[in-house]
Amino acid sequence: MNEQYKEMAGRLIVALDYPDANQAMNLLQELEGIPCYMKVGMQLYYAAGPDFVRELKTRGYKVFLDLKMHDIPNTVKGGAESITRLGVDMFNVHAAGGKDMMKAALAGVDKALQSNSSLQKPLVIAVTQLTSTAQDVLNQEIGIPGSVKDAVIRYAELTKSAGLDGVVASAQESADIVNACGKDFVTVTPGIRPAGSDQGDQKRVLTPGEAIRNGSSYIVVGRPITGAEKPRAAAEQIIKEMLEA
């Protein structure tokens, strides 16, 4: 396995959206040896809990805990403290919770790190606009005027001003986020669909290659891998496309 492959595979975050730990473990077995990030979201976390996250860390995976916290600052601080104690590499909040809430997440991280110096500092990122949100829904249902891109950039700038490490957005917005917030600001981009694959509920999509060319730091891929007939081949094909980009 060469360094370039390792680096690119590390930018692929596989979404373990399963109803139980057994099914997630089957995928881990299938993908064994591919040095990708693993994402635990609400479905698996609410079913398998912190033990599953610890198991992933014991097996040496980088873990993104995608619980999208959105609550009053004090509650988010407590949540961030508990999440940091799990030893995850990345977790997120909603930027719509505001600057004080995002700063509270960082305060929770600091509190955990102060209480245990062997813990690592996770990347803390904020969701801008969900990749399932289309322009008309943003304007007419949610009631935010203007373009999706402008709303995403506003949230990204707010996130940066709160001191967080980056954002979750569509890869369609990655280049603009890099322009607005700098290249060290992390862009984590779901809504990735290899050419010809089913878009499902995602509205703002790009292919793996387009996302990398647009400057995404990480791409998040769920169903195009978990729902594939041959998940390992699907993941390898995505990494190949990322490498060629």
Ligand SMILES: O=c1ccn([C@@H]2O[C@H](COP(=O)(O)O)[C@@H](O)[C@H]2O)c(=O)[nH]1
């Ligand atoms: O804006 C967002 C934020 C998070 N997600 C999560 O990413 C994966 C995408 O899965 P697919 O099956 O590839 O659509 C999923 O876990 C979402 O909860 C997102 O899609 N968009």
